[in-house]
Amino acid sequence: MSSADDGNPLLEGLRLRRSPDACAIVIFGATGDLTRRKIFPALYALALRRLLPERFGVVGVARTEQTAKQWIAEMKQAVREHARDPFEARVWRELADGMRYVATDFAEDEGEDRVVEALNDLDRQHGCSGNRLYYLAVPPAAFETIVNELGERRSTEGWIRLIVEKPFGHDRASAHRLNGILQQHFTENEIFRIDHYLGKETVQNMLALRFANGIFEPIWNRQFIDHVQITVGESIGIEGRAAFYERAGVIRDVFQNHLLQLVALTAMEPPIDFTADSVRNEKVKVLRSLHTPGPKSVVRGQYARGYIEGEEVAGYREEPGVAGDSTTETYLAAKLYVDNWRWADTPFYVRVGKRLPRRETTIAIQFQRAPHPPFAEIAGEGLRPNVLLIHVQPDEGVSLAIGAKVPGAGMSIRTVHMDFLYGGAFRTSLPEAYERLILDAMLGDATLFTRSDEVDEQWGLVDAIVAAWQRDRPNFPNYPAGSWGPPNANELIRRDGRSWRRH
Amino acid sequence: MPGVVAQVEKRLAELRVHHAEGTRTSVMTHVAWAPPQWAAAARRTLAGLEELHPSRTILLFPDARKADGIAVDVELKCFTIPGSEREVCSEVIKLRLGGKRTRVPGSIVQPLLITDLPTFCRWRGLPPWGRPELEQLVDVCDRLVVDSSEWRGLPGAYTKLAALFDRIAVSDIAWGRSVGWRGRLVSLWPDVKSITTLSVTGPKADALLLAGWLRSRLRRPVRLSHRSATELERIAVDGEPVPPPRGAALSASDLLSAELDVFGRDPIYEAAVTAAR
Numbered sequence: 001m002s003s004a005d006d007g008n009p010l011l012e013g014l015r016l017r018r019s020p021d022a023c024a025i026v027i028f029g030a031t032g033d034l035t036r037r038k039i040f041p042a043l044y045a046l047a048l049r050r051l052l053p054e055r056f057g058v059v060g061v062a063r064t065e066q067t068a069k070q071w072i073a074e075m076k077q078a079v080r081e082h083a084r085d086p087f088e089a090r091v092w093r094e095l096a097d098g099m100r101y102v103a104t105d106f107a108e109d110e111g112e113d114r115v116v117e118a119l120n121d122l123d124r125q126h127g128c129s130g131n132r133l134y135y136l137a138v139p140p141a142a143f144e145t146i147v148n149e150l151g152e153r154r155s156t157e158g159w160i161r162l163i164v165e166k167p168f169g170h171d172r173a174s175a176h177r178l179n180g181i182l183q184q185h186f187t188e189n190e191i192f193r194i195d196h197y198l199g200k201e202t203v204q205n206m207l208a209l210r211f212a213n214g215i216f217e218p219i220w221n222r223q224f225i226d227h228v229q230i231t232v233g234e235s236i237g238i239e240g241r242a243a244f245y246e247r248a249g250v251i252r253d254v255f256q257n258h259l260l261q262l263v264a265l266t267a268m269e270p271p272i273d274f275t276a277d278s279v280r281n282e283k284v285k286v287l288r289s290l291h292t293p294g295p296k297s298v299v300r301g302q303y304a305r306g307y308i309e310g311e312e313v314a315g316y317r318e319e320p321g322v323a324g325d326s327t328t329e330t331y332l333a334a335k336l337y338v339d340n341w342r343w344a345d346t347p348f349y350v351r352v353g354k355r356l357p358r359r360e361t362t363i364a365i366q367f368q369r370a371p372h373p374p375f376a377e378i379a380g381e382g383l384r385p386n387v388l389l390i391h392v393q394p395d396e397g398v399s400l401a402i403g404a405k406v407p408g409a410g411m412s413i414r415t416v417h418m419d420f421l422y423g424g425a426f427r428t429s430l431p432e433a434y435e436r437l438i439l440d441a442m443l444g445d446a447t448l449f450t451r452s453d454e455v456d457e458q459w460g461l462v463d464a465i466v467a468a469w470q471r472d473r474p475n476f477p478n479y480p481a482g483s484w485g486p487p488n489a490n491e492l493i494r495r496d497g498r499s500w501r502r503h
Numbered sequence: 504m505p506g507v508v509a510q511v512e513k514r515l516a517e518l519r520v521h522h523a524e525g526t527r528t529s530v531m532t533h534v535a536w537a538p539p540q541w542a543a544a545a546r547r548t549l550a551g552l553e554e555l556h557p558s559r560t561i562l563l564f565p566d567a568r569k570a571d572g573i574a575v576d577v578e579l580k581c582f583t584i585p586g587s588e589r590e591v592c593s594e595v596i597k598l599r600l601g602g603k604r605t606r607v608p609g610s611i612v613q614p615l616l617i618t619d620l621p622t623f624c625r626w627r628g629l630p631p632w633g634r635p636e637l638e639q640l641v642d643v644c645d646r647l648v649v650d651s652s653e654w655r656g657l658p659g660a661y662t663k664l665a666a667l668f669d670r671i672a673v674s675d676i677a678w679g680r681s682v683g684w685r686g687r688l689v690s691l692w693p694d695v696k697s698i699t700t701l702s703v704t705g706p707k708a709d710a711l712l713l714a715g716w717l718r719s720r721l722r723r724p725v726r727l728s729h730r731s732a733t734e735l736e737r738i739a740v741d742g743e744p745v746p747p748p749r750g751a752a753l754s755a756s757d758l759l760s761a762e763l764d765v766f767g768r769d770p771i772y773e774a775a776v777t778a779a780r
Contacts (some may be wrong), residue, residue, distance in 0.1 A: 008689060008692040008693070009720040009722075010685070010688060010689045010692060010695070010716075010717075010720050010721075011689055011722060012771060013769065013770065013771030014682070014685055014686065014689060014771075050749055054749070121546075380617070417506075421591065
């Protein structure tokens, strides 16, 4: 706190963390994988660091018939397995004391009554003051029913906020429809569409890097940048999510959301401040100006059998639940352009895929070559353009590739990396994205959440790409697991006289 | 015999050859002044700190009774980066100052500071007000970190400390230690605005600073009733106990670590010191 809020002079200068209001969080899909792997470990981490409100409770809602005691034990085990911190019984006891469970089909009125009862109980016993954060960790099919129920039963006491997980729609029309359902009952500032990439420290550091350092912004444009490469690679396959993946493919699973958010953060203009609307206004301008120059600038792929870290892995069509002749893409590379004054004619090469050799998310800003290196040709053999490399994951940090003289006689130049590693400079473990995002939602700060018009623009680009795919049948599979994608992805960038970054 | 800077640089170069894979990272230069009676405590505190704040640490162990001279000991402290096989290394430069060298630390420290990064000086025990060693380090450092609960002669020593405020930003670990309790007092607003007596069971420095803070913020006289204890144990406002803050008290390393994240002057603390006397 930096000012004498509410006329209280004792507040001034007190370095207290922003503390959320007393509230209850209601998790729909309380027995699901997301709740076990991400949401509860995040709540535990927040509890351990005393970032949750003192008056707080959790209501878990799911179809599974079990007692509250059983659900609490299940969540305790999930925290033990997935939390980034050692388990502390005292912290867990405090959290578990405010946990309730309701087994219900989301469509049942009687079940919704019991959710309300559980919340009223938390208000009485834990002083949650009627404030509600609803977390929809459910498949899209359950979404409409729950939103309508919540909207019809919304209380006038306290605030209400709604966290919505991806996928937010299947195309532009379905996203429109979902937004319509939400906006029937909730205002835009009550809706928190989660894209967990935005909760990552390194993604937020992109804003710090660009707008807190005077040296980058003057050269962050078409005059100095040759092109941008963004890679979102995963070494894992579809991990039993065939039903979802067959419908979504990589374009809806990752490209539409995480990857386009990275493009937007890289290309956006400086916001006037770091408020939710200012940041999102700038991002949406980028998304609105994005285009791909045509079908030849998009390459899709699907992995075949291959090797990852020495282990043979199945091809996509061999995965359980996947059709033997599936044409779902697991890889996508594209050349995108941002049609504005800053970026005109500067390509953004993006690639995203499953079963690539390693898990890696990077943004590489490749600058123009030095116009006239005064060294003899032989000296510059190893000289490459400067690259600013933002490691989103793993090895979170920033590297700058520069040319340096090799010690000794003559003038031999080599590329060396200057590294900033998060783990090196800041010796605290990075918070998980969900910790930051859940806390922000409790605080009512939507800066790191996606606004309806952003989603709309993202789907606009996806729809255009998918429309072109309707006209041809891909020759899948076309890349072996453990490779960096199909050969024509290399061709896509080689045509422009460039190449993907070496790995 | 090469000068102290040359000795340090030579030794650091040798060590870097052995830790070629370690990333050298610094976010500050950390100077610690630890007279003999504080040397062991300083080492203990730093042991929990180096990993949190990669820095060049210059540990000064002054002992005027020893022969004139400077003994140099340099080491790299390397820590594995979580989730990575890479290491990050911090430089620890230990300088034992004997004889008259104890009075000229500024000229020894200055060439060893990392350019463009902030310099924090942790002064163990009561600073020797007006003496050259303090004056010189105040001139070369950006922030002086003290723990006034290590001092005798309170509240009189706060007058001397206040005289430094226009020359160097000051952090006080005794002040940092009370932040949880101050949070509790904030939550008593508006009832707390008519307080007449603050009762504190805890270190004298912490009690004086809390009373000074209330006087300066509320602009009213506040009588202090103090019972000595090694930690802040109990606070009452006009006889009414204040609920203690949640969680365990922070360790010495954690408290110092928190102060090393602060830059610039703290006008609220400065006003509390002024009103504590």
